[in-house]
Amino acid sequence: MIAEAGLAALWLAASMALIQFIAGLTLLRACNGLLVPLIKPAAYVQGALCTFAFFTLMWLFYVTDLSVLLVANNSHIDKPLIFKLAGTWGNHEGSMLLWVTILSVSGSAIAFLEKRIEAKTLSATLAVQGFLALGFFAFLLFSSNPFERLVPAPIAGAGLNPLLQDVGLAFHPPTLYFGYVGLSIAFSFAVGALLTNQVGPAFARAMRPWVLGAWIFLTIGIAAGSYWAYYELGWGGWWFWDPVENASLMPWLAATALLHSVSVLASRNALRAWTIMLALVAFAMSMAGTFLVRSGILTSVHAFAVDPERGSFILALMLLYTGLAFVIFALCIGTVKQGEPFQLLSREGGIVANNIFLSVILAVVLIGTLYPLAAEAVGDKISVGPPYFNKATVPIAVLLMLALLVGPLLRWRRDDLGRLKYWFIGAAAILLMSCLAIWKCAPEIGIFPLLGIALSIALAVAAWMPLRGRKLLRTPAPVFGMVIAHFGLAVSVFGMAAESGFSSETLTALAPGESAKVAGWEVKLNDVNPIAGDNWVAVEGDMVAAKNGNEFVLHPQSRHFFTPPMQTSEAALLTRWNGQLYAVIAQPDQEGDGRWQVRLWWKPFVTFIWFGALLIALGGAIALLGRMFRPTKKLARNAWQAE
Amino acid sequence: MNRSWLLWAPLAVTACIGGLATYGLVVPKDEQVRSAMIGQKLPEFALPPATQGVLPLSNTDMGDGKPRLLNIFASWCIPCKAEAPQLEALEAAGVEIDGIAIRDRPEDVAAFLDEFGNPYRRIGSDSEMAVQLKLGSSGVPETYVIAADGTILFQHIGDIRTEHVPMLIEKLKATR
Amino acid sequence: MKIFVAILLMLAAPAFSQGIGPTPALANRQLPDPAKEAEATRLMHSLRCIQCQGQSIADSDASMAATMRAEVRQQIVAGQKPEAIRVWMIERYGEWVSFEPDFKGAGLLLWLTPILLLFVSFWLARGLFRRRT
Numbered sequence: 001m002i003a004e005a006g007l008a009a010l011w012l013a014a015s016m017a018l019i020q021f022i023a024g025l026t027l028l029r030a031c032n033g034l035l036v037p038l039i040k041p042a043a044y045v046q047g048a049l050c051t052f053a054f055f056t057l058m059w060l061f062y063v064t065d066l067s068v069l070l071v072a073n074n075s076h077i078d079k080p081l082i083f084k085l086a087g088t089w090g091n092h093e094g095s096m097l098l099w100v101t102i103l104s105v106s107g108s109a110i111a112f113l114e115k116r117i118e119a120k121t122l123s124a125t126l127a128v129q130g131f132l133a134l135g136f137f138a139f140l141l142f143s144s145n146p147f148e149r150l151v152p153a154p155i156a157g158a159g160l161n162p163l164l165q166d167v168g169l170a171f172h173p174p175t176l177y178f179g180y181v182g183l184s185i186a187f188s189f190a191v192g193a194l195l196t197n198q199v200g201p202a203f204a205r206a207m208r209p210w211v212l213g214a215w216i217f218l219t220i221g222i223a224a225g226s227y228w229a230y231y232e233l234g235w236g237g238w239w240f241w242d243p244v245e246n247a248s249l250m251p252w253l254a255a256t257a258l259l260h261s262v263s264v265l266a267s268r269n270a271l272r273a274w275t276i277m278l279a280l281v282a283f284a285m286s287m288a289g290t291f292l293v294r295s296g297i298l299t300s301v302h303a304f305a306v307d308p309e310r311g312s313f314i315l316a317l318m319l320l321y322t323g324l325a326f327v328i329f330a331l332c333i334g335t336v337k338q339g340e341p342f343q344l345l346s347r348e349g350g351i352v353a354n355n356i357f358l359s360v361i362l363a364v365v366l367i368g369t370l371y372p373l374a375a376e377a378v379g380d381k382i383s384v385g386p387p388y389f390n391k392a393t394v395p396i397a398v399l400l401m402l403a404l405l406v407g408p409l410l411r412w413r414r415d416d417l418g419r420l421k422y423w424f425i426g427a428a429a430i431l432l433m434s435c436l437a438i439w440k441c442a443p444e445i446g447i448f449p450l451l452g453i454a455l456s457i458a459l460a461v462a463a464w465m466p467l468r469g470r471k472l473l474r475t476p477a478p479v480f481g482m483v484i485a486h487f488g489l490a491v492s493v494f495g496m497a498a499e500s501g502f503s504s505e506t507l508t509a510l511a512p513g514e515s516a517k518v519a520g521w522e523v524k525l526n527d528v529n530p531i532a533g534d535n536w537v538a539v540e541g542d543m544v545a546a547k548n549g550n551e552f553v554l555h556p557q558s559r560h561f562f563t564p565p566m567q568t569s570e571a572a573l574l575t576r577w578n579g580q581l582y583a584v585i586a587q588p589d590q591e592g593d594g595r596w597q598v599r600l601w602w603k604p605f606v607t608f609i610w611f612g613a614l615l616i617a618l619g620g621a622i623a624l625l626g627r628m629f630r631p632t633k634k635l636a637r638n639a640w641q642a643e
Numbered sequence: 644m645n646r647s648w649l650l651w652a653p654l655a656v657t658a659c660i661g662g663l664a665t666y667g668l669v670v671p672k673d674e675q676v677r678s679a680m681i682g683q684k685l686p687e688f689a690l691p692p693a694t695q696g697v698l699p700l701s702n703t704d705m706g707d708g709k710p711r712l713l714n715i716f717a718s719w720c721i722p723c724k725a726e727a728p729q730l731e732a733l734e735a736a737g738v739e740i741d742g743i744a745i746r747d748r749p750e751d752v753a754a755f756l757d758e759f760g761n762p763y764r765r766i767g768s769d770s771e772m773a774v775q776l777k778l779g780s781s782g783v784p785e786t787y788v789i790a791a792d793g794t795i796l797f798q799h800i801g802d803i804r805t806e807h808v809p810m811l812i813e814k815l816k817a818t819r
Numbered sequence: 820m821k822i823f824v825a826i827l828l829m830l831a832a833p834a835f836s837q838g839i840g841p842t843p844a845l846a847n848r849q850l851p852d853p854a855k856e857a858e859a860t861r862l863m864h865s866l867r868c869i870q871c872q873g874q875s876i877a878d879s880d881a882s883m884a885a886t887m888r889a890e891v892r893q894q895i896v897a898g899q900k901p902e903a904i905r906v907w908m909i910e911r912y913g914e915w916v917s918f919e920p921d922f923k924g925a926g927l928l929l930w931l932t933p934i935l936l937l938f939v940s941f942w943l944a945r946g947l948f949r950r951r952t
Contacts, residue, residue, distance in 0.1 A: 371929055
């Protein structure tokens with residue numbers, strides 16, 4: 001009965017979305033807003049019903065109700081509780097239910113909280129949101145019903161994909177979903193504002209927290225995914241420019257650009273059409289990302305829940321939403337007036353540069369990812385991989401960081417070079433000195449790691465400059481947020497550059513008792529033992545790493561899973577403040593000689609990559625909280641002080 | 644300047660991506676990596692015999708005026724067992740077949756031949772897959788049609804099914 | 820218990836088996852000369868493993884990747900230039916094996932994309948900046 005109740009709630013929620021959409025249509029002049037009063041209540045009820053349906057499914061996983069197909073396929077009576085619960089979204093149907101639940105609850109939240117924009121714009125936004133939700137409900141109910149029954153019920157259940165039995169990975173997909181849904185809200189706001197011709201600062205302020213929130217989740221999601229790939233794939237890489245990774249990076253790039261342009265719109269009433277455009281693109285990218293991951297049209301190591309039929313459903317939804325939105329954009333953007341003027345050398349100018357660089361990186365990643373498919377269509381079989389993406393995007397990222405050294409220090413509307421000349425000289429000096437110093441210490445370093453380290457040092461200083469001359473206690477939280485996020489970027493880039501420039505590698509084969517050296521560490525293989533887990537067996541290396549008289553125990557594993565058969569490496573990581581020792585044990589080397597393949601890396605400052613990403617997200621969170629707890633009136637006054 | 648056409652550019656880009664994605668969904672993905680060596684002479688190699696009692700294989704053993712098949716197999720490969728009857732049928736039809744055993748042990752090859760028959764004229768042992776790499780081969784089993792002058796004419800990826808037998812015989816005849 | 824797990828491991832082995840032949844010596848060993856090893860590593864990161872799901876041969880446990888790594892190191896030792904080895908691989912497996920498209924045909928267009936995009940976007944953005952205040 002419980003499953004049926006959940007299903008009924010879903011159908012009712014879908015009808016609420018339909019009401020939301022139809023009532024929104026009556027905003028058209030001919031209907032005189034006949035049904036508009038229904039919109040808000042429908043949004044509340046939709047949110048409540050979806051929440052109910054989601055917790056129903058969670059309950060079914062909690063009690064392991066094996067008469068439900070989804071539970072039987074993805075759970076097991078013996079599984080630890082945390083993974084039983086994570087099983088709710090660790091599969092296609094459940095993750096789609098999570099998606100619509102977040103979407104509906106966010107809709108309720110807008111209906112309840114949003115007071116800044118005109119009632120008509122809010123109604124249009126909620127109608128668009130209802131239209132989006134309707135598509136996902138159709139997807140859920142017609143092609144991926146999570147509450148389908150299984151007759152007869154099995155006794156034990158099939159178990160969750162072994163790779164998903166990892167705490168990090170159990171929470172990775174929902175994190176990205178929060179991000180994607182946040183971008184869908186931004187999309188609804190953009191279309192609503194476009195339709196009611198209200199593209200201005202009020203709209204920007206209403207949309208900003210959703211963009212910021214989405215961006216925080218995407219940042220954390222990507223960082224977590226990268227760290228997972230780093231310790232699980234066993235070759236020390238943390239970013240492979242794999243299609244699935246690119247699919248998660250593209251919405252982040254769009255959201256980052258949007259985050260900056262929306263602040264121009266909010267405080268300076270400029271970049272109106274461009275901000276709308278970015279909001280549409282950001283959501284389109286999150287749909288495209290979901291499509292790429294689920295359809296399996298591109299070959300990837302991380303493919304998840306691949307199913308071409310569902311892929312085509314997502315594709316149809318993506319084309320419907322994005323296509324309609326771009327038609328509305330083309331028709332309505334003419335009515336959006338030109339924003340406030342500004343000069344090239346101004347804060348706006350800096351943000352335009354930021355937006356151009358980020359958009360070009362986004363376009364390069366998108367084109368590079370789809371290029372093999374396009375080439376295949378004309379009969380060419382080519383691969384586009386890390387060497388291309390690195391060479392094509394890193395120079396643009398260097399330009400972006402150069403712009404970042406100056407951009408946040410510029411004044412709105414217009415600024416003059418004279419005012420900032422000391423900073424220009426200072427920044428150039430820091431860059432030059434760092435380049436020379438690094439080059440002196442390591443003359444063989446590549447150009448990109450060299451520039452990366454020098455730029456990150458300069459940026460680590462530049463990031464704090466906007467606080468100069470401010471009374472710290474009276475500085476608004478968003479400024480602190482910006483400073484911390486930019487500093488986080490410097491930290492992360494430093495980690496990337498140091499890792500790619502200065503990693504040491506030792507590939508060897510050791511018999512128990514032998515040892516190998518890497519970057520001043522002496523790693524001894526004491527023993528190799530077989531061990532067993534719930535659904536895997538492994539060989540585990542018993543290693544001791546020693547440096548300067550300190551000794552640390554390492555236990556890398558090479559795991560074999562049975563169902564489905566697959567092999568994973570669990571690298572042993574030894575974290576020091578200045579880097580990580582990364583140890584892997586692989587196969588026996590040659591038959592019968594008793595030696596095991598061992599791979600060792602010393603990766604200087606590699607942890608800074610993810611630590612920096614967390615700082616970036618923290619900066620976002622500070623800005624978000626600062627905006628949420630600030631009275632609206634004061635915010636509006638501050639924003640217009642420049643006038 | 645009139646830039647109204649630009650407003651429709653995003654829609655056009657969406658349509659292109661949509662078209663490409665639809666293509667990707669509709670046309671089945673070709674996972675096979677074909678050798679780029681078709682039409683070229685066999686690379687130089689000389690392999691030791693794969694087990695006792697078989698002849699070794701080098702590139703000069705082929706291209707001696709007679710077209711033949713080169714079959715890449717391994718005792719540990721399951722589809723190779725499935726294609727054994729078809730190789731027998733080809734041999735019975737008078738086709739000369741040379742074999743290369745990939746990453747194999749002599750005793751395993753011997754057991755494999757005992758169980759599934761030996762249609763091979765010669766069998767070389769490519770224990771480190773070096774010759775496989777030279778041929779542009781990407782897995783086991785694979786079968787190549789080698790012309791009388793030692794040119795690689797055709798690559799069949801995967802096991803030989805019954806329907807492939809006449810096709811391979813046809814290809815061999817055509818080279819004469 | 821240990822013995823039981825060891826037996827399980829042996830039973831599991833055929834499921835993952837890619838044969839039991841020896842791994843080529845240079846597949847999982849570095850070259851003694853760090854400069855040559857660096858050259859080889861850079862090349863290995865740009866070659867696609869034939870048996871895997873879009874990984875480079877430098878990031879893969881597949882036996883084919885091991886063979887390809889050994890081939891790369893052998894040819895580097897023999898004094899080949901990395902570019903020549905890349906061409907050698909392409910001659911056998913086609914353009915597909917290289918993660919780095921060539922500067923010709925479809926690949927050329929791809930390489931020009933970032934530059935073209937930068938120019939186009941600055942050209943489009945120039946209307947935003949006004950001299951008047």
